[in-house]
Every structure is written in C-alpha cells, then in structure tokens.
Amino acid sequence: MRGVGKSWRRGPLGSPRFLVGLGMIGAVCLLSALADSLARFDPTRSGVFPLSPPDATHWLGTDELGRDIVSRVLYGGRPSLLIGIGAAALSTLIGVPIGLVAGYVGGRLDRLTMQLVNLLISVPGLILALIITAMIGPSLTNLVLVLGFVTWPRVARLVRGQALAIRETVFVEAARAAGGGAAWIVRMHILPNTLAIIATQFSLTVAYSIFTSASLSFLGVGIPPPTPDWGGMVRSGLNYLALNPTMALAPSVAVAITVLGFFFLGSTRK
Amino acid sequence: MNADIAVQEKLLEVDGLSATFRSNSVRALRDVSFRIDAGEVVALVGESGSGKSTTGLAIMGLLERGEASLSGSIRLVRKSGERAELVGLAENRMRSVRGNDVAMIFQEPMSSLDPIYSVGDQIAEAIAAHQDLPRARVEDEALRLLTIMAIPDPAKCFVSYPHQLSGGMRQRVMIAMALSCRPRLLVADEPTTALDVTIQAQIIDQLGILQRDAGMAVLFVTHDLGLAADLADRVLVMYAGQIVEAGPADQVFSRPTMPYTAGLMRSRPRIGAGRAAGGQIQPIPGGVPDLARLPTGCTFHPRCAHAVTGRCDVTLPALEPADGGRAVRCLRWREITP
Amino acid sequence: MIADASGASLVDVKGLTKRFDIRKGAFARVAAQVHAVENVSFQIKEGEVLGLAGESGSGKTTIGRMLLRLIEASSGSIRFMGEEIAGFDRARLLAFRGQAQIVFQDPFASLDPTMTVGEAIAEPLRIQGMKAGSPELRQRIAELLEAVALQPDFTLRRPEELSGGQRQRVVIARALSVNPKFIVADEPVSSLDVSIQAQIIGLLERLQRRSGLTMLFISHDLAVMEYMSDRIAVLYLGRLMEIGPAHDVIAAPKHPYTEALISAIPDAAQRTGRKRVILTGEIPSAIAPPAGCVFHTRCRYALAACTQGVPELRETRPGHYKACIRDDLL
Numbered sequence: 060m061r062g063v064g065k066s067w068r069r070g071p072l073g074s075p076r077f078l079v080g081l082g083m084i085g086a087v088c089l090l091s092a093l094a095d096s097l098a099r100f101d102p103t104r105s106g107v108f109p110l111s112p113p114d115a116t117h118w119l120g121t122d123e124l125g126r127d128i129v130s131r132v133l134y135g136g137r138p139s140l141l142i143g144i145g146a147a148a149l150s151t152l153i154g155v156p157i158g159l160v161a162g163y164v165g166g167r168l169d170r171l172t173m174q175l176v177n178l179l180i181s182v183p184g185l186i187l188a189l190i191i192t193a194m195i196g197p198s199l200t201n202l203v204l205v206l207g208f209v210t211w212p213r214v215a216r217l218v219r220g221q222a223l224a225i226r227e228t229v230f231v232e233a234a235r236a237a238g239g240g241a242a243w244i245v246r247m248h249i250l251p252n253t254l255a256i257i258a259t260q261f262s263l264t265v266a267y268s269i270f271t272s273a274s275l276s277f278l279g280v281g282i283p284p285p286t287p288d289w290g291g292m293v294r295s296g297l298n299y300l301a302l303n304p305t306m307a308l309a310p311s312v313a314v315a316i317t318v319l320g321f322f323f324l325g326s327t328r329k
Numbered sequence: 330m331n332a333d334i335a336v337q338e339k340l341l342e343v344d345g346l347s348a349t350f351r352s353n354s355v356r357a358l359r360d361v362s363f364r365i366d367a368g369e370v371v372a373l374v375g376e377s378g379s380g381k382s383t384t385g386l387a388i389m390g391l392l393e394r395g396e397a398s399l400s401g402s403i404r405l406v407r408k409s410g411e412r413a414e415l416v417g418l419a420e421n422r423m424r425s426v427r428g429n430d431v432a433m434i435f436q437e438p439m440s441s442l443d444p445i446y447s448v449g450d451q452i453a454e455a456i457a458a459h460q461d462l463p464r465a466r467v468e469d470e471a472l473r474l475l476t477i478m479a480i481p482d483p484a485k486c487f488v489s490y491p492h493q494l495s496g497g498m499r500q501r502v503m504i505a506m507a508l509s510c511r512p513r514l515l516v517a518d519e520p521t522t523a524l525d526v527t528i529q530a531q532i533i534d535q536l537g538i539l540q541r542d543a544g545m546a547v548l549f550v551t552h553d554l555g556l557a558a559d560l561a562d563r564v565l566v567m568y569a570g571q572i573v574e575a576g577p578a579d580q581v582f583s584r585p586t587m588p589y590t591a592g593l594m595r596s597r598p599r600i601g602a603g604r605a606a607g608g609q610i611q612p613i614p615g616g617v618p619d620l621a622r623l624p625t626g627c628t629f630h631p632r633c634a635h636a637v638t639g640r641c642d643v644t645l646p647a648l649e650p651a652d653g654g655r656a657v658r659c660l661r662w663r664e665i666t667p
Numbered sequence: 668m669i670a671d672a673s674g675a676s677l678v679d680v681k682g683l684t685k686r687f688d689i690r691k692g693a694f695a696r697v698a699a700q701v702h703a704v705e706n707v708s709f710q711i712k713e714g715e716v717l718g719l720a721g722e723s724g725s726g727k728t729t730i731g732r733m734l735l736r737l738i739e740a741s742s743g744s745i746r747f748m749g750e751e752i753a754g755f756d757r758a759r760l761l762a763f764r765g766q767a768q769i770v771f772q773d774p775f776a777s778l779d780p781t782m783t784v785g786e787a788i789a790e791p792l793r794i795q796g797m798k799a800g801s802p803e804l805r806q807r808i809a810e811l812l813e814a815v816a817l818q819p820d821f822t823l824r825r826p827e828e829l830s831g832g833q834r835q836r837v838v839i840a841r842a843l844s845v846n847p848k849f850i851v852a853d854e855p856v857s858s859l860d861v862s863i864q865a866q867i868i869g870l871l872e873r874l875q876r877r878s879g880l881t882m883l884f885i886s887h888d889l890a891v892m893e894y895m896s897d898r899i900a901v902l903y904l905g906r907l908m909e910i911g912p913a914h915d916v917i918a919a920p921k922h923p924y925t926e927a928l929i930s931a932i933p934d935a936a937q938r939t940g941r942k943r944v945i946l947t948g949e950i951p952s953a954i955a956p957p958a959g960c961v962f963h964t965r966c967r968y969a970l971a972a973c974t975q976g977v978p979e980l981r982e983t984r985p986g987h988y989k990a991c992i993r994d995d996l997l
Contacts, residue, residue, distance in 0.1 A: 229776040233841075236735055237791035238764030247790070251781040376860040481948065495949055525722035526887065527946045530931035534945050552861060555933030596865030598894035600932050601918055608894060612865030616830050632862075 080323025087317045091136035098130035103285040110302045119305040123295065131287040132309050138288045139269050139317065142202050146268035147261050149207025154214025155257060161215070162222025163245055173219065179212040185271055192280045199282060202275070206268040214260050221253045262325030266318045273314045289314050338367040339406060340546050341388070341514060346401035346416070348383055348392060355620045357383045357397065359570045362648070367406075367513065368544040372557035372578065374593075375567035378617050381550045384567070385516045388548070389433050390415055390423035405430060408513060428459050432507035436519040438499040442491040448475075448502050449487035452509060459510035474505040479535050497528035504536065511543070518550040533560060554593060558582045566590050569618050569628040572648055576655030586657045586666055588633045589613070627660065635665045676710035677849055677881045678734060683707045683743035685729050685905075689954070701953045703729045704905045706743070708980075711849075714879040718896030718913060720889055720928070724953050726905035727885045731851040734883060735767050736760065747849070765795050768842035772854035774834035778826040785822035788812070788841045795845055811840040815870060832863035836870065843874065849881045857888060868895065889932055893917045898986075901925045904953055904961040907980060911987030921989040923996065924962045960991070968993055 090097065100106075100117075106125030113120045119128040161172040179187075191205045225231060225248060234244050275281045276290025284291065289310035296307025341364060348358040358380045365371050375381040386392045388403055403415040407430050415426065427433075435441055443451060452471040456462065462470060468487075475483035478501040491499060500520055507515060517536070521529035537560065540547050551557055557564055557578065564581045566574040566589065574587035585591040592613040602608035615632040618624055624631050630641040640660055651657045651666075659665075684705055691698035704726040711717045721727045732738045734745060736752050745752050747763065755763055768791070771777040778787050788808050789799070797804050809819055815836040826834055835855065842850055855871065856864040868891060875882055886892045892899060893913050900910040901922065909922040920926045930944040946965045951957055957964050963973040972992060980988045 229771050229773060230779040232737065233769070233771065233777050233838075234779075234790060234794075236737055236764065236769045237841075237845075238761045238794040239790070243794060248779050248781075252779070254781075376862060497949060525950065526931040527722060527927060528949070530943065530945050531947075533933075534943070553933060554861070559933040593861055596862050598868070598890045600890040600893065600929065600934055606914055606918075610865045610868060610894065612869055613862040614866075616832055616863065617860060 074327045076323050077327040080320045080327070083316050083320030084324065087136055087313070087320065088140065090133055091140055094130075094133040094137065098127070098133045100127035100130045102126060102130040102134040102287045110299055110306075112303060113305060119309050120303045122292075122303070122306050123299055126287075128292075128305055128309055131292060132289070132313050135287040135289045135292060135310060136313060136317070138199055138282050138286065139272060139290075139314070141199060142206065142272045143265040143269035143317075143321070145203035146206035146210060146272075147264035149203060150210040150214050150264050151257060151261055153207065154211035155218050155253075157211070158215040158218025158220075159222050159245055159249060159253070162219035163226055163241060163249055165223070165226075169219070173216070176212040176216050176219075179209075180216065184209045184267070185274055188271055188275060189278060189280060192275055197275070197280050197283055202272055202282070206271060209271070210264045210267060214257070214264065217256055217260055218253055221256050222249050225249045225252045259325045259327075262321045266321035266325065269314065269321070270318050273310075337369075339364060340367045340369075341365040341406075341548075342402075342404045343384075343388070344402045344404070346384070346387060346399065346403060348380075348387055348397045348399050350397050351395065353621065356623075357570055357620060358387070360401070361567075361570075361572055362401075363565055363572060363575060365514065365546050365548060368540075368546055369563065370540060370547045370549060370561045372549045372551060372561035372564045373567060374551060374554060374557045374564060376552060376617055378569065378620060379567040380570040381552075381567050382518055383570075385433065385518050385548060385550045388415065388514075388516055389427060389431060390418060390420075391433075405514070428510050430512060431514045431516060432510055432512040433516040433518065434500070434503050434507050434520045436522050438496070438503040439491060441503060442499060444491055446490075447487070448489050448491065448494070452487075452502070452506050455506045455509040470509070471505075474508055475502070477508075477539065478502070478505045479531070480505075495528075497524055497532065500524065500532055501535070504532075504539075508539065508543070508545075512545060514546045514548065515540075516548045516550070519552070521556070522552070529556075536560075554582070554597065566593075569623060570620060571628065571658060572656075573629065573658040574655065575648070576651075576653060580653040580655055584653075584666075586651055586655060586662050587629075587659050588635050588665065589629045592632075627658070635661055637661065675713055677713045677715075677748060678711040678883070679744075679746040679749075680710065680730075680734070681708045681744045681746075683730065683733060683745065684741050685726070685733060685738070686741045699954050702905050702956050703953060704733070704740075705956075706977075707902070707905070707907050708743075709900055709907065709910060711881055711883060713848075713881055715898065716875060716882040716884055716896045718892035718899040719883055719885045719902065720887065720892055720899055721902035722887060722928075722950060724904060724950050725902040727902050728853055729905075730902075731769070731853050731883055731885050735769055735851055736763070737769075761795070765791070765845040766847050767849040767851070768845065768847040770835075770838055770842050770850060770852045770855045773858050774831050774838055775826075775858075777838050778834055780826055782825075783822065784812075784817075784824050784826070784829070784837050787826075787837060788844055791841060791845045807844065811844055814843065814874065815840045830863075831859050832866060835859060835863075835867050839867075839870065839874070846878075847880070849883075851883045851885065853885045854887070855884075856891060857886065864891070871895065889917065889929060890934070901928065904951065904956050906961055906977075907990060908962065909987075909989045909991075910980070911984070911989075915984065915987050921983050921987060922962075922991050923966045923968050923993075927965075968996055 106121055108121055109123050109125040111117060111121045117127050121127060157172060161169040188205050188209050192201065195201050231244055231248050234248055272281060273290030276288050277294040281290045282288040292310035293307050299306055344362050346358055346361040347356065349356050361384060373381045373384060387399060392399065399416050401416060405413050405415055407413050413426060449471055452474060453467045456467050456470050472483050472487060475486055480486045480498065480501055521532055549560055561578045563576065564578045565572050566587065568589050574581060574590045581590060585594055595611040596613055598608055598610050613632050618628060626642040626644055627646050630636040644660060646658045646660045648656045648658045651662055685703045687701040687703055688697045689699045689701060690696065707730065719727045719730060733740045747767065752763065785808050788811055789804055792804060792807060793799055808822060812819055812821055817833065817836050852871065856867050859867060872895060874880065884892060884895050896913045898911060899913045899916040901908045901924065903924050908924045909916060909920065916925060917929060920929055927944045927946045948965050951964055959974040959976060960978050963969040978990045978992045980990045982988050
C-alpha cells in the first residue's frame with residue numbers, strides 16, 4: 060500500500076491555505092511593484108485639501124497634509140516588503156549556518172551557541188529592535204539589519220533541532236559508512252532535509268519583520284518621513300481617527316493582509 | 330486441539346464482510362466470511378495489506394467511526410446467549426461487547442498502557458469496569474491475573490509503571506488486562522512480533538495454557554506461518570483483502586492447495602534444512618498488489634506460476650470447498666494439486 | 668583464540684569489547700556502564716559468510732558497527748586484511764569505506780527521502796571521487812540497477828514511490844556500488860514481508876556467490892541465517908556462546924542457549940512432535956550482567972560452578988567451539 064500516495068509531488072500547492080496566502084502576497088507585491096503606474100498622485104506631495112473624506116478623486120480621502128491615501132498605501136508597501144524580505148534573508152543567512160553547525164557538531168559548541176540563542180530569544184524582539192534602532196538611527200538598511208539580528212536566533216534554534224534529528228537517522232549513518240565527512244553530510248543530507256523548515260521559517264520571519272517594522276514606525280523609530288510607510292501612516296492616522304478614519308485603517312488593513320499572507324504560506328504543513 | 334468437543338458451538342460468524350476506507354476509497358476487505366467456534370484457536374495469516382489486521386479491528390468495532398465503511402455481517406453469540414450483529418452496532422452497545430465478550434491485544438503494548446498509572450491501577454480499573462467485585466477483591470483478582478500470566482514477582486509488577494517493564498512483561502500485563510473481562514474471544518494482533526524469540530516462546534506457551542483452561546476462543550492475527558502452525562486449530566490465509574485458503578492447520582501447512590499459500594511455505598527457509606543440507610527457497614515473484622489498483626480476475630494471478638491467460642486474469646474465483654475440510658479460492662486447484 | 672588453518676582471514680577480531688557509559692547529573696559523571704560486547708573473538712575468511720545470531724541486547728549490531736568503525740571499540744583488536752582499523756588515518760579510512768559496506772535493516776529509514784534512487788546509489792561512488800553526472804557514473808548506476816533486478820527508469824524515482832523490497836534492492840545496489848570486499852548485512856530482511864524476504868535473500872545469495880563477497884550476516888532469524896551462512900556465531904549479552912559450521916550449530920547445538928534459541932523458532936513445516944525448550948526469565952540487564960557464565964540465570968543445566976568463572980570458548984568438534992563448562996550435555 061505504500062508508494063500509492065504521491066503527495067510529495069503535489070507539495071504545499073495542494074493546500075487551499077497555501078494558495079490563499081500566495082494570492083494575498085502576490086496581490087500585495089503586484090500592487091507595490093506597479094505603484095508608479097497605479098498611483099494617481101505623488102505620495103509625498105502635499106495637497107490643498109487636508110483630511111478630506113473619501114470621494115471620486117481621492118478614493119480613500121487625504122491625510123493631514125492633503126496627500127492621497129490610496130497612493131501612499133500603494134507606495135508604502137515597498138519599504139515594508141523590502142524590510143520584511145531583507146530581514147528574513149539576513150536572518151536565514153546568519154541562522155541557518157549557525158544552526159547546522161551547532162546541530163551537527165554538537166557537544167560544547169552546541170551548548171554555548173544555544174545558550175546565546177536562548178538568551179536572545181528571551182528578550183522580546185520588539186524591545187530589542189526598539190533599543191538598537193534608537194541607537195543606530197532609523198533607515199531602511201538599518202531596519203533590515205536590526206530585524207535580521209533580532210530574528211536569526213529563532214531560525215538557528217529551529218535548524219539546529221532539525222539537524223540534530225537528521226544527524227541520528229539511518230541514512231546519515233549510511234552516508235558515514237560510505238565515507239562521507241561532516242561537510243558532505245551537512246550539504247547532501249542535513250541541509251536538503253531542513254529546507255522545508257527553512258522556507259517555512261523564512262515566510263514567518265517576513266511576516267514578523269513587517270509587523271515589527273510597522274510597530275517601530277508606529278512608535279516613532281521607523282522609516283523617516285516623508286517616505287510613506289504603513290506603520291508611520293497608522294501612527295499619524297490615529298491622531299485624526301475622528302476626522303478621517305481611513306487614514307489609519309487603510310494601512311492597517313494592508314499590514315494585516317501582508318502579514319497574514321506570509322503567515323499562511325509559512326504555516327502550511329506539507 | 331479440541332477434537333474431544335463433540336458438538337461445536339458457534340461463537341462468531343463473519344459473513345460477506347467488506348471494508349472500504351473513506352479517505353482513499355481503498356477496499357481493504359472484500360467478501361470475507363469465516364466462523365470461529367467456542368474455544369477454538371483460529372490463525373489469520375497474511376502479509377502487509379492483506380486485510381488481516383483490518384478484520385480484527387472490524388470485529389472489535391474499532392474501525393467504523395469515520396475511517397471505514399463496513400458491509401456484510403459479524404454475528405457474535407454473547408455470554409447472555411443473545412446473538413448480536415456487530416456491524417452497525419451503536420457505540421455504547423459495542424463498548425459493552427468489548428468489555429464483556431471480546432478483548433484485543435496489540436503488537437505494541439506500550440501504546441495501550443497509560444504511562445502515568447501503575448500497572449496495578451490499570452488492571453484494577455479494567456477489572457472494576459467488567460466485574461461487580463468489592464474493592465478489596467479487585468486487587469486480589471489483579472494479582473491473580475498477573476500470577477497466571479507467569480509474571481515472576483506479581484506484587485512488584487503491580488506497583489510498577491509501564492516504562493519500568495520489559496516488552497515481554499508489558500505484553501503479559503496487556504494479556505492479563507484483556508483476560509480481566511473473561512472474554513469468550515480474544516483477538517491477538519501480532520502480539521509477539523516485537524519480542525525476542527525466547528520471550529515469544531514463553532508468551533505463546535502461556536497463552537496456549539490460558540486458552541485451554543478458560544475455553545476461550547482466539548483469533549490470532551500474524552504474518553508468521555510458523556507461529557500460526559504452532560498455535561492454531563484452523564488457519565485462514567488472506568491475500569489482498571480476501572481469504573484465499575482456509576482449513577485445519579495441519580492440512581493447510583502440510584498440503585497447501587492455493588498457490589499463494591504454497592508459495593509462502595516455499596519462500597521461508599526451513600530450520601535444519603539450510604544451504605549446507607541442500608535446502609532451497611523459492612520466492613514468489615513480484616510484490617503485494619496495490620489495493621487501489623487490483624489485478625482483474627484472481628488477485629494473485631500476476632505472481633502465480635499456474636496462472637492461465639484467459640481464465641485466471643478474467644474470472645474472480647469463489648472460495649470453494651476442497652478436500653480435507655478446506656476452502657480454496659483458486660480456479661485451478663483441482664488441476665494443480667498433486 | 669580461534670585459529671583456522673584453511674584460507675586467509677579478511678576480518679580478524681580479537682578480544683573485542685565495547686562498554687557504553689551512562690552519564691548522569693550536572694557534571695555528566697559516568698554512573699554506570701553497559702557491557703554491550705565483552706571479549707569477543709572470531710575471524711571471517713575471504714569469501715565466507717559468517718552469521719551473527721542473538722536476541723536484543725546481544726551486541727550483534729554493535730559488533731557490526733565496530734567492524735566498520737562506525738563506532739569505536741573500547742578495547743580489543745579488529746584487523747581488516749591484516750591491518751588494524753583503529754590505526755587508519757583519514758585517507759586509509761576513506762579507502763576502507765570503499766572496501767567495507769553495510770546494508771541496514773529498515774529500508775524505509777536508510778534512504779534519504781530527498782534523494783532519487785540514482786543519487787542514493789551514486790553517493791558512495793561520488794565520495795570515492797567519481798564525478799556527478801559523468802558517463803561512467805551513469806553507466807555504473809545502470810549496471811547496479813540491473814544487478815539488483817530493478818528497471819533502469821528507477822534512477823529518477825524517489826524512495827516514497829518504492830515498496831520495502833524495492834528499497835532494500837536500492838540499498839543493496841548502493842552498498843555494492845564501490846565493489847566492496849566485505850559487507851555487514853544487519854537484519855537485511857527482517858522488516859520485509861515473507862514473500863519479499865525470499866526475493867532479497869535470493870538476491871544477496873546470488874551476489875555473494877558471484878563476486879565471492881565476504882559477509883557478516885546479522886539476524887535474529889536462525890532459519891534465514893542458516894540458509895545464508897557458512898558459519899554461525901551465537902551471542903548472548905555481548906558474549907560469544909558458540910561458533911561453528913552453520914549446519915552443525917543448528918542441527919547439533921553444543922551450547923544450552925543455542926539449543927533453546929533454536930527450539931523457540933516456530934516452524935510451519937514441523938508442526939507436531941517437537942518438544943520445546945522454554946527458557947524461564949528475561950534477558951538480564953547488560954548494566955549488571957550475571958557473574959560467571961552470563962547465561963546461568965536462565966540455563967536449565969546450570970551448576971554452582973557456572974556462577975564462578977567466565978567459561979572459555981573451547982573446541983568440541985573441529986571448527987565448532989562453545990563457551991560452556993558442561994561437557995556432559997548435548
């Protein structure tokens with residue numbers, strides 16, 4: 060009866076959850092990429108009608124400086140996506156090698172690494188990011204660096220756990236019996252069997268980083284103005300909630316859709 | 330073993346039982362029919378995917394909820410004398426059947442024992458659930474059951490936790506628990522497969538003694554022909570969800586009629602007849618068929634040396650009576666039996 | 668200890684011992700030792716199949732791993748083609764990996780699910796230096812698939828698509844890829860269906876005969892072992908109880924443990940007229956093995972003297988040795 064199921068061929072594409080996530084992110088990426096042609100107004104140029112409610116010209120109204128909210132939400136996706144993907148890439152680049160080495164080598168090296176990792180994980184990520192950003196100053200590059208630094212320990216711990224489990228499998232023993240050294244075994248067996256977990260964690264890290272960068276902007280240490288970014292827009296929108304609620308609502312919804320999309324991708328089990 | 334019992338009392342009758350798994354529409358059992366008499370030991374032999382375990386689970390009513398749909402009938406004569414139809418029986422009534430008339434033991438006893446309760450607590454709970462005994466007597470009964478399972482230090486075992494026991498001891502405890510309801514039928518699904526041979530021999534020996542003393546019927550599900558031969562009065566050989574040969578154990582094993590049974594016998598090396606003594610083994614070619622894509626006609630024909638094109642790949646043979654009280658599912662058994 | 672005049676020995680094991688430490692507490696103090704293998708000596712001649720029989724805890728798997736230097740021995744000597752394997756440097760060890768291979772018990776665990784069949788078979792060859800994707804590698808994979816009776820199109824399949832028997836054929840092809848002199852087969856058929864077991868035994872037997880492979884055949888199944896082996900060694904609690912020609916050991920066991928082990932095997936073809944020797948008690952703990960003969964706690968012939976000294980292996984018939992002080996039995 061074994062060998063009947065060919066589920067590995069279908070992969071996660073068979074899961075509706077994965078497809079919904081993919082659709083949400085696809086839409087967000089597409090809208091951000093095409094912002095230049097889709098946006099009907101310059102997102103940074105002030106207008107003469109501040110805080111106007113939604114109408115035929117400004118579909119979601121304008122903000123306190125009279126800037127078109129639709130255009131700002133469209134452009135605001137760019138820094139968010141860049142930060143999210145950049146931070147996740149950095150955290151993968153740091154976390155995966157550390158996790159693989161700690162898990163495969165084991166012993167004292169593993170214990171030391173894991174103590175450091177657990178220490179970093181025990182500090183709430185937002186607070187750590189807030190402190191570091193406040194010290195080195197907010198910019199797109201700095202935010203990627205900070206969020207990559209905050210998120211790598213989780214990646215390392217996850218990869219280390221998987222490496223530890225794969226190390227004990229019979230097929231790794233078979234590779235050792237065939238003469239494979241540590242580098243060979245990590246490259247040919249441990250890494251390929253960890254890729255699914257790495258991909259999952261990548262997606263979750265993007266979601267986390269976008270969310271946290273929005274929170275940082277909201278707390279005032281995000282992308283400096285006038286560049287539109289969702290977190291900053293929510294922050295200023297809150298001041299005018301009574302006058303034009305879409306000012307805070309629209310970027311909030313955008314963050315929610317993006318974060319949820321990446322979360323759906325990452326939490327789909329094969 | 331029970332030749333002295335003149336009138337055989339029917340205990341369980343399985344008739345036209347079919348099972349289809351809902352998840353993949355695979356028909357795990359197709360038209361399975363057999364009976365077990367009171368006090369009789371019947372071995373259900375087969376390879377993986379043959380449906381042997383599914384049959385055991387179906388009898389226990391452990392299949393139905395959601396995972397498989399059953400048709401056909403399983404009739405059991407209960408202790409009360411009532412004849413109960415187990416297919417489609419309501420879960421609360423099935424529980425009472427499981428607690429009083431039939432019990433089951435599995436290959437891995439660890440998964441059936443709760444790790445956080447002592448062995449004694451679990452046996453006592455089983456006894457209290459099935460027998461109306463005063464509290465003080467329950468413990469005596471538990472110790473008695475451990476003693477008849479030949480556990481060396483029953484008092485120590487009573488206060489032990491499952492993880493402190495060896496695999497063999499855990500299986501003895503499981504059997505003791507199964508016996509606590511004094512079942513008329515014990516379904517044993519590969520109970521010694523995970524154990525060492527010397528421990529297996531002890532448990533099989535013990536099980537045989539208990540079975541004879543209690544007059545309990547046993548359905549012994551196994552892949553091991555040797556064990557089946559050792560234990561059973563009658564043997565049912567299953568292949569791809571069907572019974573392909575049935576009959577008295579000595580008949581089936583000394584002169585197998587169905588080519589599959591004969592092939593299984595030839596594919597095991599015999600002890601004391603190894604290469605040095607000129608022993609031979611002859612494998613059955615090919616593999617067990619995929620239940621989702623069964624061959625047409627006789628399900629065994631692609632692997633059978635006696636298969637004839639135009640017959641065996643076209644007509645599904647019926648399980649028909651053969652000599653020596655046997656039944657065989659083969660179109661050509663008359664021609665090929667020497 | 669057990670010298671054999673005829674034929675050169677490929678593997679020569681002397682006084683092999685393995686003790687695993689059990690560590691406890693904050694400072695990982697050694698709290699106890701598992702006596703996995705104690706003072707085991709045997710030889711395997713070139714082209715010979717030695718069966719290693721025993722139940723769980725007998726140390727048979729540990730011995731197989733030590734012979735391949737997958738785990739290090741605590742003491743004793745293992746010589747392969749006359750060389751001490753513990754002394755191998757990196758380069759010699761890599762060469763040794765090309766000469767000595769292993770087939771594992773569970774074909775569902777011993778293949779990496781992310782590798783295709785072709786990649787799995789190619790792995791030992793690539794480690795030995797053959798280029799990935801080279802024509803000679805492709806040629807070799809095709810030869811090996813043919814040798815284990817699998818279709819050429821299996822190269823691109825993944826383990827998930829294969830049955831247990833097909834997987835075990837792949838594992839065997841992989842072990843043979845480097846043309847080894849010596850193979851440790853660790854329960855190679857025990858997780859397979861009966862009808863498939865016979866196919867794999869037949870395959871191993873053909874391949875072994877064709878290339879004169881030397882083999883250590885580890886199993887708990889004495890019938891299969893007798894069929895495959897020239898000689899059989901019986902282990903109990905890490906110690907060698909008996910070793911001799913396969914047919915002699917099975918037909919006329921000299922050690923009480925072997926007698927009980929053989930008697931415990933259910934045999935469909937010999938249903939009636941067998942009297943069973945049923946051992947009492949359980950296999951003792953290898954952390955505190957019994958003093959004297961480790962089997963005396965379950966032996967129906969045990970004397971007071973059996974608790975005293977560890978019995979030496981003694982030759983009872985030419986080439987047939989037992990570690991039992993009682994010469995008046997069996």
